Amino acid sequence: MSAQMQMIPAAKPMVGAEERAAVDRVLLSGMMAQGPEVAAFEEEFSTVVDGRHCIAVNSGTSGLHMSLVALGLKAGDEVIVPSFTFAATANSVALTxxxxxxxxxxxxxxxIDxxxxxxxITPxxxxxQPVHLYGLPAAMKEIMAIAARHNLLVVEDACQAHMAAIDGKHVGAFGDAGVFSFYPTKNMTSGEGGMITTGSxxxxxxxxxxxxxxxEKRYENEVVGFNTRMTDIHAAIGRVQLTKLAGWTQQRRANAKFLDENLNGVVVPFVPEGYxxxxxxxxxxxxxxxxAAFAAEMVKRGVGNGVYYPIPVHKLPSFALTFDLSQTTSATKEVLSIPVHPSxxxxxxxxxxxxxxxxxxxxx
Ligand SMILES: Cc1ncc(COP(=O)(O)O)c(C=O)c1O
Known part of the structure; x- marks a missing residue:
C-alpha cells in the first residue's frame, strides 16, 4: 500500500453528533447509572425482537452468562455449543x-449443524446455545424442534445478528432467551453493552x-447476583444507534448483494431460503x-480484512479439549471476512x- 492510499477498513463504528448530544444529555442530568435511558432502550429494543421482554446489561458475555444462570444451569449439566464462534459463547457456559x-x-x-x-444429546x-454467526440465523426451526423433543432449553447467541430473521421472525424471539452485544464493531453499539431477550x-x-x-427492592436481596447493569450513558448511545439500525442493515445487505454479484474465484456466503x-x-x-498470503495481498492493495475465527474454541488453551469437528477445522483455515459495513x-x-x-x- 502506498503512503497516499487510504485503507478500506474491515469494520467502522459510526458515531456522530447525535450520539454525543445524547451522552451530554445524560451527563448534564447528573444521573449516570442505570435509569430512565436504560428503561427506554429496553422498550425500544423490544421492537426488533418481536415484543419480547428486554433486559439491558453491560456486555453480551454477561448476558449469556446471566441467561444460563437464570435458567438454572449448574455443574454436571451439558450445554451444546458450536466451536466455530467467539470464545464468549463457551466461556458463558463454563462460568456456570x-x-x-x-x-x-x-x-x-x-x-451449528x-x-x-x-x-x-446425552442424559x-x-x-x-446456537450462534447466529456473522449475522445469519442458525437453523432455529430445526433446533427448536430438537429442543422440544428432548425437553431442552435454548439460549440464542445473537451477539452478531441484530434484526436477523427467519420467515419474518427475528432472532432473539425463538429460544428461552436470546442475547445481543453492543460492542463497538457490532451492527449497532452502545460503547459496550448487551441485551437479554425473553418471552418469559x-x-x-x-x-x-x-x-x-x-x-428488586433496595437491600432486600432475594438471590445471589452480579452487578452487570448498563449505565444510562451507554443506553443513550444505544438508543440513537437503534434508530439507525434498519437503514444500516439495508445498506449492509445492498453491499453484500453487490459483492455476491461481482466477486469471482472465491466462495461467497450462502443464505437459506427465507433467512x-x-x-x-x-x-x-x-x-x-x-x-495468509491472500489476506496480506489484500492489505497491500488497501483492503482491510479479518479472520473470524482462526482457532476452534475447543482447541484454545482455555479449553484444550478433543472433539472431532472436521467442518469447523476447515472453516478456521479458509474463512476471510471482507469489508461490508454501511459506510x-x-x-x-x-x-x-x-x-x-x-x-x-x-x-x-
Ligand atoms: C458470537 C459472540 N458471542 C458473544 C460475544 C460477546 O459479546 P461482548 O463482547 O459484548 O461481551 C460476541 C462479541 O464480542 C460474539 O461475537
Missing amino acids: GATPIFVDIDPRTFN PQAVEAA RTRAI QEMARMSRLLRNQGM FHVYHQYTIRTPGHDR LTQTDLETVVSVINSIAAAGA
Whole structure:
C-alpha cells in the first residue's frame, strides 16, 4: 500500500453528533447509572425482537452468562455449543460450572449443524446455545424442534445478528432467551453493552434480579447476583444507534448483494431460503489459496480484512479439549471476512471486488 492510499477498513463504528448530544444529555442530568435511558432502550429494543421482554446489561458475555444462570444451569449439566464462534459463547457456559459440548457446523452456513446437535444429546444435556454467526440465523426451526423433543432449553447467541430473521421472525424471539452485544464493531453499539431477550416474565424478572445484586427492592436481596447493569450513558448511545439500525442493515445487505454479484474465484456466503442475513460479517472462503498470503495481498492493495475465527474454541488453551469437528477445522483455515459495513462507498465496493478478483485469478 502506498503512503497516499487510504485503507478500506474491515469494520467502522459510526458515531456522530447525535450520539454525543445524547451522552451530554445524560451527563448534564447528573444521573449516570442505570435509569430512565436504560428503561427506554429496553422498550425500544423490544421492537426488533418481536415484543419480547428486554433486559439491558453491560456486555453480551454477561448476558449469556446471566441467561444460563437464570435458567438454572449448574455443574454436571451439558450445554451444546458450536466451536466455530467467539470464545464468549463457551466461556458463558463454563462460568456456570456446566460443561460445553462442542459440535460441528454446516459448512455452507457456518452455523451449528442440527444433526450434530441431536447426535450430541446425552442424559446430562440441559440446553443448546446456537450462534447466529456473522449475522445469519442458525437453523432455529430445526433446533427448536430438537429442543422440544428432548425437553431442552435454548439460549440464542445473537451477539452478531441484530434484526436477523427467519420467515419474518427475528432472532432473539425463538429460544428461552436470546442475547445481543453492543460492542463497538457490532451492527449497532452502545460503547459496550448487551441485551437479554425473553418471552418469559419469570426469566425476565430473574435476569433483572441477577443484574442488580439480586435486588428488586433496595437491600432486600432475594438471590445471589452480579452487578452487570448498563449505565444510562451507554443506553443513550444505544438508543440513537437503534434508530439507525434498519437503514444500516439495508445498506449492509445492498453491499453484500453487490459483492455476491461481482466477486469471482472465491466462495461467497450462502443464505437459506427465507433467512434474513444482516451481514455483521461478509465472509468468503478462499479454497486452493494460501489464506495468509491472500489476506496480506489484500492489505497491500488497501483492503482491510479479518479472520473470524482462526482457532476452534475447543482447541484454545482455555479449553484444550478433543472433539472431532472436521467442518469447523476447515472453516478456521479458509474463512476471510471482507469489508461490508454501511459506510463503504460505491468506489470502495468496486475496489474490494477488483482487488479480490485479481488476487483470486492470480492464484495467490
Ligand atoms: C458470537 C459472540 N458471542 C458473544 C460475544 C460477546 O459479546 P461482548 O463482547 O459484548 O461481551 C460476541 C462479541 O464480542 C460474539 O461475537
